[in-house]
Amino acid sequence: MFQNLSERLESAFKNIKGQGRITDLNIANTVKDIRRALVDADVNYKIAKEFTDKVKEKAIGAKVLLAVNPGQQMVKIVQDELTELMGGQESVFDTTGNPAIILIAGLQGSGKTTFSGKLAHYLKTKKGKSPLLVAGDVYRPAAIDQLEVLGNQIGVEVYSERENKNPVSIAQNAIKEAKSKNKNVIIIDTAGRLAVDEVMMKEVADVKLAVQPQEILFVVDSMTGQDAVNTAAAFNERLDFTGVVLTKLDGDTRGGAALSIKYTVNKPIKFSSSGEKMETLDVFYPERMAQRILGMGDIVSLVEKAQEQFDAAEAAKLEKKIRKNQFDFEDFKVQIQQIQKMGNLKDLMGMIPGVGKQIKDVEVNDDAFKGIEAMINSMTMEERRNPDIITPSRKQRIAKGSGKDLAELNQFIKQFDQMKSMMKMMNKMPMGKMPGMGLMGKR
Ligand SMILES: Nc1nc2c(ncn2[C@@H]2O[C@H](COP(=O)(O)OP(=O)(O)OP(=O)(O)O)[C@@H](O)[C@H]2O)c(=O)[nH]1
Ligand SMILES: [Mg+2]
Incomplete structure (x- = not known):
């Protein structure tokens, strides 16, 4: 994960670590290398610039010049800033309410259905909830089948209405079903939509309006870099979602999405997911992610x-x-x-x-x-x-x-x-x- 970025950052630090004497110039050079590394990882230039300006300011303020171990001090400053950039603290995932309602939205193929299954598994096994999965993708019968296969695999019931083409009424009926069956959280998987497709955007906005979800999660394929960030902005404008899910972190992603999305939409990343196994959902911890990016590993996880x-x-x-x-x-x-x-x-x-x-x-x-x-x-x-x-x-x-x-x-x-x-x-x-x-x- 983020291999290239990690290496580039490491080599940026190597320079400053090897210096006998640290000067303003060394710091400026290191900061420049860091900025390039971020831009190459597909982080928006403006974000990268603001990031490195902060790092520079802090480095000078912290008197890295005088520090016994300036290289390490720089790493620490960058680590703190990366953590901040990805949201600082771990965010809250709200499953209060009976049933709690979670709406899943995102582009086609971003991993919504897979994530819905993983989330249901997570809530069931780690949070002691009894979830109900809801098939809100009314366009492809295969989408319902897919959700049912996943539901079967993890032992979670799936609510679907194969003849009903109205996701709003499906969602409303699912709430009734959940109440009658004592399910305390429902996860509504929706059809993939393009942000530019007004009809489909309205459809998911209508579901939101009708069922008032506690959580609206925007699922984004982290392989898509800056595009992901633009899409996120469009969805956020329309849905005012509560959090982001980064999928496909197992792939060869450069890191741009993870690093820029919080800054752009000001919504926390709540989960990250890698692989197709139902067990591979992770709560997103900005600090641990920053450590991984900096090659420090993530022994806690x-x-x-x-x-x-x-x-x-x-x-x-x-x-x-x-x-x-x-x-x-x-x-x-x-x-x-x-x-x-x-x-x-x-x-x-x-x-x-x-x-x-x-x-x-x-x-x-x-x-x-x-x-x-x-x-x-x-x-x-x-x-x-x-x-x-x-x-x-x-x-x-x-x-x-x-x-x-x-x-x-x-x-x-x-x-x-x-x-x-x-x-x-x-x-x-x-x-x-x-x-x-x-x-x-x-x-
Ligand atoms: N490697 C990897 N593949 C994933 C991950 N999440 C989903 N996939 C795969 O990506 C493809 C699309 O995933 P889906 O969950 O069907 O995506 P979706 O957003 O529901 O797609 P639509 O309903 O068509 O919009 C599938 O082949 C999944 O197996 C992940 O975290 N890692
Ligand atoms: Mg789907």
């Missing part, structure tokens, strides 16, 4: 993701097994599944400070686990629990069943054995020193 997946009781059970050297293939499979639920591997690794840029060009294959899972799946439960009983003839069968060749299976079993002997060694260390254990136990 990573730990949170891990904690969400690692059940404390499960972790304790696992720890016991590792201690007794009883870790088996079945346990391994469970671990793999938990990691996969956390999201895309490369994104996860990017959250580790310093790792992001090192894996920039490395293909991190999410399917790597698939082969391993297939091999474990081809084992009988007895074999998974007692890896020692896997004889050569059993290996033949397992390899065949998983579509792998024997060499791959042997390699995997060998790696598994190595891992186990590492665990055995760690067992001899005092618990506190065992890497990872602190994280798993905490909750």
Whole structure:
């Protein structure tokens, strides 16, 4: 994410960090580099200029010139300003009201329907809500199907009226339905519309007027850079939305949308989303995003993701097994599944400070686990629990069943054995020193 911008900023700082003596000129040069980096990331020139003017002013005011560590001080100033630019504080997401009504709007293909599903999943699993998804896209029958598939996947009911072409009455009926079924939040997915299409803009404005949503979220594809910002302005004028959702942050986005949108419409970014898995919705924290952009990683989010997946009781059970050297293939499979639920591997690794840029060009294959899972799946439960009983003839069968060749299976079993002997060694260390254990136990 924002790889290029991160690198450019880093090289801007490198100059000032390497200077023995800091002068006004050094600061001016660094600031100029930062501005160029922002403009190249598709941040509007005016925003970039205002941003760097502030950084410069602060740097001079903070007497970076006299500081012991001027480079670091500059980084800190830029970090604070980036945080501010993206909204400063985490914003509130209002789900009071019974039902709370959330209206989703945005351009065609921006990710509204996918986001609606993710939001429903988030509210259900993290906020203890019982959501109802509402199919308000009356133009394409396939849109209703899509929402139903997602609803099924996450166990959330979908309200639709296939014959009704009026989104206003669908939304009103959905509220009644929610009340009768004790659903306390409804999420209305709408058809994608072009800002210039007056008829369609009026339609979503009419839905707003009729149902008075607590939250109107404008969904924007972050790959679209400054265009996204212009569209946001047009939608905001018409809908006065309450917040922005940045989608497709997993893609090769330059960062312009994330950095300019709050400034332009003065509405907070509330969520960001990456990937197509229903679990990959994140509350947007400007400070953490700024840290990620500056290549500092985002260890807080990573730990949170891990904690969400690692059940404390499960972790304790696992720890016991590792201690007794009883870790088996079945346990391994469970671990793999938990990691996969956390999201895309490369994104996860990017959250580790310093790792992001090192894996920039490395293909991190999410399917790597698939082969391993297939091999474990081809084992009988007895074999998974007692890896020692896997004889050569059993290996033949397992390899065949998983579509792998024997060499791959042997390699995997060998790696598994190595891992186990590492665990055995760690067992001899005092618990506190065992890497990872602190994280798993905490909750
Ligand atoms: N990589 C990636 N793809 C996404 C993300 N969100 C959505 N998509 C994909 O983008 C495409 C469009 O997503 P939808 O959710 O259907 O978008 P929409 O805004 O509802 O589209 P319309 O209803 O046609 O206006 C689909 O192929 C999604 O799978 C994301 O965060 N990352
Ligand atoms: Mg849609």
